[in-house]
């Protein structure tokens with residue numbers, strides 16, 4: 397085993413979980429046994445909540461301008477340790493080193509946003525009648541929780557940690573049991589940056605800990621990022637227990653390609669979107685709808701996809717089960733009459749035979765009712781459907797239950813605007829394959845890609861991580877009593 401067993405992080409210390417139950421952590425890159433991750437008990441969670449609750453009065457009373465100083469230092473530490481963090485991310489997740497570098501750079505951008513929060517939460521004050529003032533203040537909630545998925549071991553924790561904590565909350569984070577290592581390093585850097593003990597706590601585990609988080613009476617809010625199936629469970633359970641909850645789910649993102657689209661740029665974007673992070677991004681293009689004759693663009697997509705090589709510029713998928721699931725989707729589509737133009741099944745990387753790789757896969761003549769057209773595959777696979785009109789293409793996009801992202805490739809501004817209006821997704825791209833809003837804009841989908849109000853990052857996150865205190869004060873007694881006061 398390459399690293400020591402993973403431990404929980406409670407009150408600023410790495411501590412063993414109270415159970416012996418643990419899972420292996422295996423690198424998808426080459427099958428190396430990296431570590432073990434404990435399946436913590438509700439007792440471990442209770443200890444973490446106790447530590448967070450104890451830290452809350454002092455942390456929340458500190459002026460926000462002081463709190464964000466921690467994040468200025470954390471940002472510097474992320475920059476200083478970028479290479480090491482990226483290497484760890486690649487090791488546990490399987491994405492390429494370049495993709496991991498981009499992930500840590502995104503953590504830096506997210507932290508940069510958190511340092512700007514004092515400029516955004518100034519509240520409001522108005523003299524509503526002579527001598528009478530109304531004022532609003534953003535007040536932290538207390539102990540909050542963040543449950544995260546495997547596909548961004550560092551970035552998704554940084555969607556929630558900097559904003560929630562800078563806004564005065566104390567947090568319990570539950571990393572994915574598949575990639576538990578990066579989060580521990582982030583906690584170490586935050587401690588080095590001066591974050592007081594107990595403000596951030598890590599409790600490892602799987603289903604049982606997620607359930608315990610949803611049930612714990614002293615956790616005020618739960619954010620979740622993961623599959624739609626689990627997002628629904630978490631949203632229902634947390635809100636059933638009267639908690640605030642924002643649960644981001646899975647996706648099936650459509651690219652609508654018109655015949656006038658710039659050939660080279662479109663092909664490069666389609667392939668980058670479907671194969672980046674081995675297709676394991678909730679913003680990955682997974683379905684493409686070609687309107688009219690787009691054979692010339694599909695030919696280019698094939699050429700571009702053939703340049704994507706597992707183990708070189710394409711990382712691994714998370715585990716064997718995932719590889720098998722992705723390959724099953726491709727085989728089923730082929731059996732149903734779709735045409736596999738580029739086939740990523742049975743990819744093996746020399747010297748990394750125990751890694752779990754799927755090569756880039758382009759499937760043409762997919763019908764809208766096939767599983768590859770409808771379901772999240774979460775692998776480097778693009779399913780191409782063909783329609784005669786833009787409205788038919790939009791109807792296919794609209795009929796999908798998810799709603800994270802959709803993009804259109806065209807040179808026609810009118811068509812682009814039409815797609816922005818008609819697509820049923822929270823994040824729309826025009827000639828952009830992965831339309832992730834950059835800070836200060838917020839990230840969040842629609843439909844079955846998100847449950848709850850608001851978005852998880854950017855300005856929208858302020859509403860999720862705080863509650864408004866409204867005060868009305870009267871300073872001149874001679875103002876007298878009127879109908880309002």
Ligand code: NAD
Pocket residue numbers: 543544545546547552570571572573601602603604606607621622623624626627629644645646647677678772774800841845
């Ligand atoms: P997942 O839903 O399997 O797991 C997410 C978290 O939930 C993990 O921490 C896991 O331990 C826990 N969990 C798993 N099963 C559970 C259950 N039955 N009950 C309670 N908790 C459970 O997701 P994943 O496989 O880790 O991540 C991939 C998924 O996440 C994809 O569907 C992807 O689209 C989605 N995702 C969405 C976004 C977004 O912004 N919408 C971002 C990243 C990933």
